[in-house]
Amino acid sequence: MTNTDDTGETSIATDGDDPQQAIDAQGERRREELDERIFEHSAGDEQEGIPFVGAGPGNPRLLTVAGKELLGEADLVVHAGSLVNSELLEEYCAHAELVNSVGKDLEELIPLMRDAYENGENVVRLHSGDPAIYGAALEQMDALEHEGVPTHFVPGVTSAFAASATLRTQLTLNEVSNHVAFTRPQGKTLTADEDHISEFVEMGDVTTCIYLGTHAVRDTMDRLLEADHDPETPVAVIYHASWPDEDVIIGDIGTIADKVEEAGYRASALVVIGDAVTGAGYERSFLYGDWANRGSSESADENASKPEASDD
Ligand SMILES: C[S@@+](CC[C@H](N)C(=O)[O-])C[C@H]1O[C@@H](n2cnc3c(N)ncnc32)[C@H](O)[C@@H]1O
Numbered sequence: 001m002t003n004t005d006d007t008g009e010t011s012i013a014t015d016g017d018d019p020q021q022a023i024d025a026q027g028e029r030r031r032e033e034l035d036e037r038i039f040e041h042s043a044g045d046e047q048e049g050i051p052f053v054g055a056g057p058g059n060p061r062l063l064t065v066a067g068k069e070l071l072g073e074a075d076l077v078v079h080a081g082s083l084v085n086s087e088l089l090e091e092y093c094a095h096a097e098l099v100n101s102v103g104k105d106l107e108e109l110i111p112l113m114r115d116a117y118e119n120g121e122n123v124v125r126l127h128s129g130d131p132a133i134y135g136a137a138l139e140q141m142d143a144l145e146h147e148g149v150p151t152h153f154v155p156g157v158t159s160a161f162a163a164s165a166t167l168r169t170q171l172t173l174n175e176v177s178n179h180v181a182f183t184r185p186q187g188k189t190l191t192a193d194e195d196h197i198s199e200f201v202e203m204g205d206v207t208t209c210i211y212l213g214t215h216a217v218r219d220t221m222d223r224l225l226e227a228d229h230d231p232e233t234p235v236a237v238i239y240h241a242s243w244p245d246e247d248v249i250i251g252d253i254g255t256i257a258d259k260v261e262e263a264g265y266r267a268s269a270l271v272v273i274g275d276a277v278t279g280a281g282y283e284r285s286f287l288y289g290d291w292a293n294r295g296s297s298e299s300a301d302e303n304a305s306k307p308e309a310s311d312d
Contacts, residue, residue: 022142049150055126062157064154074122075121113125113144131154159270210270235273237259237270
């Protein structure tokens with residue numbers, strides 16, 4: 001079967017049985033040419049095809065307006081299992097068939113979404129948080145695109161942002177944290193060499209947000225202690241951020257593992273390491289200091305006249 005996508009390009013469709021072949025082909029194509037849709041659409045625009053929507057961290061109120069509209073029109077919603085709050089599904093997907101993606105491989109998911117789309121159904125792929133963070137979205141999109149089904153991202157609130165809101169702090173904070181690392185610990189996916197948590201903590205002015213690491217808090221903290229990091233470095237573990245059963249555990253590198261084990265959490269929490277956890281010790285930013293008074297006397301184009309301050 002030959003398909004023409006909305007860039008006008010043609011591709012040979014597989015029968016859906018071999019998503020790996022489709023992913024390889026799309027990857028090759030990506031290396032060779034830019035997708036023109038990058039320049040034609042912005043995030044949040046209405047676009048044709050299957051949207052890969054970020055559900056946000058859990059609280060249905062943290063879904064975007066675009067996400068809510070798309071779910072309201074959906075006939076089929078394929079969702080990412082337990083990290084998508086069932087309250088959100090009940091509230092916003094009342095008329096859709098719901099399919100939980102957990103336990104389904106690409107060989108099953110791709111034909112399911114493709115066939116529904118080709119039958120004229122509105123299909124939404126719903127990921128927890130933001131699909132671009134540990135979402136494995138691109139491989140599904142590539143497999144669908146290769147079959148002539150257009151796809152696009154609709155961003156969501158990643159759990160690190162819900163966690164910082166719960167903690168009433170910023171992930172970047174003037175004179176405390178200049179950088180944020182979204183990371184995960186070594187395990188089945190990452191080798192020990194690919195685990196950079198110790199390096200991020202070593203930098204001192206990084207807020208390290210660890211996804212997929214609830215079960216490994218003890219191992220992670222032990223490694224940090226072995227690497228001679230200050231045991232009093234603040235750590236927060238936010239279980240189910242923004243859910244009704246949200247739980248916040250505050251400690252430091254030396255104490256957090258005992259506290260998490262006592263609480264019994266093995267999954268569904270975000271681990272935040274760094275001084276920004278406490279929100280203490282920051283300095284007033286330039287933005288609302290000297291720079292605030294400079295704009296009127298300089299160029300009217302504030303983008304041209306002002307350096308990129310720690311805006312917002
Ligand atoms: C497969 S990743 C998906 C991340 C998701 N795409 C995001 O942007 O938040 C799953 C991990 O995200 C984190 N996570 C997702 N939702 C969470 C929440 N509401 N509270 C705390 N951590 C959460 C946990 O670390 C969990 O192990």
